[in-house]
Amino acid sequence: MTYILNIETATRNCSLALSQDGKTIALKEIAEAGFSHAEKLHVFIEAILKENNISYADLSAIAVSQGPGSYTGLRIGVSSAKGLCYALNIPLIAIDTMETLAKKLNIQSGQIIPMIDARRMECFTAIFNSKHEKIREIKAEIIDEHSFSDTSETIHFIGDGASKCKEILTGGQFVFHDEIEFPSANEMSEVSFEKYKKSDTVDVAYFEPFYLKDFMMTSPSK
Numbered sequence: 001m002t003y004i005l006n007i008e009t010a011t012r013n014c015s016l017a018l019s020q021d022g023k024t025i026a027l028k029e030i031a032e033a034g035f036s037h038a039e040k041l042h043v044f045i046e047a048i049l050k051e052n053n054i055s056y057a058d059l060s061a062i063a064v065s066q067g068p069g070s071y072t073g074l075r076i077g078v079s080s081a082k083g084l085c086y087a088l089n090i091p092l093i094a095i096d097t098m099e100t101l102a103k104k105l106n107i108q109s110g111q112i113i114p115m116i117d118a119r120r121m122e123c124f125t126a127i128f129n130s131k132h133e134k135i136r137e138i139k140a141e142i143i144d145e146h147s148f149s150d151t152s153e154t155i156h157f158i159g160d161g162a163s164k165c166k167e168i169l170t171g172g173q174f175v176f177h178d179e180i181e182f183p184s185a186n187e188m189s190e191v192s193f194e195k196y197k198k199s200d201t202v203d204v205a206y207f208e209p210f211y212l213k214d215f216m217m218t219s220p221s222k
Contacts, residue, residue: 002060002196005045005084006188009037009077010069010097011116011160016044017185018052022193024186026052031182037076045080056088061201063192065183066094067210068124068138069116074209082204091201093192097210098126098138100191101159101183110154110175111135114183115161121168123161124212140212143168159183 001020008015008029014037015029028044030036049055064081067074085092101114107130116124121143127136141147143165148155154173157165158180166176195201 002193003054003058004061004063004093004189004192004196005048005059006063006095006185006192007041007077007081008065008097008100008183008185008188009041009073010065010067011073011182012070013182013184014040014044014073015183015185016041016048017189018048018054019189019193022190024189027184027186029184035070035072037073041076041080045084056084059084059088059090061085061091061093061192061196062088063093063095063188063195065097065100065185065188067097068118068140068212069097071211074211078207078209082207085204091196091199092204092207093195093200094202094207095188095191095195096134096138097183098124099128099132099134100185100187101180102126102128102134103132103187103191104180104184105156105158105177107156110156111151112156112158113148113162115157115159115165117159117161117164121164123159123165125161138210138212145169148174 006017013031017024018026062081102112112128126138158177160181
């Protein structure tokens with residue numbers, strides 16, 4: 001049996017899934033207004049293994065969300081994953097955050113556009129078809145009334161960046177799924193297992209998250 005620990009920390013959702021042969025057997029996650037990933041992640045790891053009678057030695061690999069997303073969240077998730085892989089001498093698998101988010105929505109036709117908030121009217125976006133195949137690469141783009149107007153297909157928006165676009169994108173082809181805010185490690189399980197079987201892994205020493213944008217230091221508000 002192949003046990004993989006899947007870590008998703010690219011957004012406010014601190015999410016951890018334990019999978020067996022590509023199926024999630026346990027999930028722990030919490031989305032809080034303030035990022036609590038540094039406090040919660042290792043507690044979740046210890047708990048999910050203990051509750052399922054799995055030891056660290058039983059793990060075949062660690063999968064981690066590679067971004068884009070929160071700089072701080074990604075650093076915490078990737079650092080934890082790399083540390084575990086190094087200590088256990090097991091492979092590290094990187095998963096596209098946008099694909100993980102897109103897989104939370106199942107549709108028969110049309111396009112899925114996951115949107116992760118990147119401040120103000122900017123979002124990290126990509127476009128997937130109804131089979132969750134990526135048909136446009138990831139971009140950091142400023143959303144205006146002309147965005148995504150080059151298709152007549154129904155477009156389904158998901159993610160925490162979508163809500164701030166509802167007043168701008170008002171065309172009849174646009175559908176907003178407000179209930180889907182964040183990616184979850186649950187949707188990583190199948191992808192990570194397929195990558196593991198193909199030895200599609202990354203170098204533990206040199207892997208870095210896909211930030212897409214440079215980290216911006218801001219002054220605290222008074």
